[in-house]
Amino acid sequence: MGHMDSITSALPVICVILCTMIIYWRLTIKPSKNERRLPPGPPRWPIFGNLLQLGSLPHRDMATFCAKYGPLVYLRLGSVDAITTDDPEVIREILFRQDDVFASRPRTLAAAHLAYGCGDVAMAPLGPQWKRMRRICMEHLLTTKRLDSFMNQRADEAHHMVRDVWAQAQYGEAINLRQVLGAFSMNNVTRMLLGKQYFGVGPGGPQEAMEFMDITHELFWLLGLIYLGDYWPIWRWVDPFGCERKMRDVERRVDDFHEKILEEHRKARNRKMDGRDDVDDKMDFVDVLLSLPGEDGKEHMDDVEIKALVQDMIAAATDTSAVTNEWAMAEVIKHPHVQRKIQDELDEVVGPDRMVTESDLAHLNYLRCVVRETFRMHPAGPFLIPHESVRPTQLFGYHIPAKTRVFINTHALGRNTRVWDSTDEFRPERHITSDGSRVEISHGSDFRILPFSAGKRKCPGAPLGLVFVLMGLARLFHCFEWAPPNGLRPEDIDTTEVYGMTMPMAKPLIAVGRPRLPHHMYC
16 A cells, blocks of 8 residues: 555656656657658657667667668757768768868767867867867967977887887787887877877876876767767766766866876976076977967967867877777788788888888888778777768758768778678778879778868878878888787687777787897897
């Protein structure tokens, strides 16, 4: 009887909740007069739409939708209109022909927490703030002259990487290539941005470096998360998995890290101005940003803007290049004939008596094919960063509402059987040009491979990212012969992926490297 009384007393609350849900559904899921002209897509549940049809690997679920319903698929994700595609012609229409319509970004909770209120370059909606921040990058940070000025530092980091690997390889020790490649990418980025080397002999220190890496990995996981609270606001009242709590925690840790960076640079500037330190004309990126005027006549840029740009640079250049290099190493070790071809080319172009330099990279055509094939099979992220339409438009005769979220599925694009043959086969030869000219890795005019996106939101640091990838691989394959550890066969290497904004291997790549150059080359 008491049980029935408790149910009876709860009925008013249950009725209120059900009525609220029905009203919410009628307001948000109710078909509009344009429903008949929307692209095809899977059936939708009331209230949730297609959210419940997305699992732990949403890029694979969306690829299934594209295979079943067509190259352009409409989804209703809670209260949000969305489309997805893995077709080059649809992607060309979105990123090139209608770039002005689709060049904005959705304001997600993760971006608001982790990209300084969407005030950066990567996550900011289309508008004056985004244009200003991108202009600062292109005119003051990512100029050819400034990037060339760090060439010697990049050569130093390549040497440090080879030396550290050789210290283990000469004794036959198994090497954690994720750590090696992560340290190589991070040191390159932080020396340019912060004037500090985090791994190895520099002043950063191993504890600070590991904290830095942990923050970056967690940030990328949260930014790539399809969080129910972004699509079904009622979920935020519950948040059973504590996602927003994690976002706020990472937000605090990231900001503390960047605040420390700014404080260190301001103290160094003051010491130089007071004559207590020797003046060094070499300015890292933070020095440059601290020297720039702010908006509306302000003497300096706001700290939040500086932190947002630093965060963009670190996140984009560190995790993506390291993830790409680990996938490339895994595939090459799985395919020994590919490794032999890479090394034959290196022996011909570079030889055994000197190290690879950046000027050699343009002449390593087969290695460039390997990188392009890696981008096809294992793009750094399963999707491009989502776009959002700024106004209603038409795509191939279908109505696309304003504020529609766009998921361009780069993972499925590289496995689209209408575009590629033998999609699960790692075959760099497919990219060799018929006339023998240089293979353009990031050339996106055919929209079949998009490692750096295209249009207004193309990654401004693409040339630098390619140098990190090519130089890391060239040095490792030139200096060492690679094989699986502990007598494992190449085909035993686990290539399971983990979903996030970037998509690394589930397990770190462990391999054994045998030195292949004269001893003095490593010292």
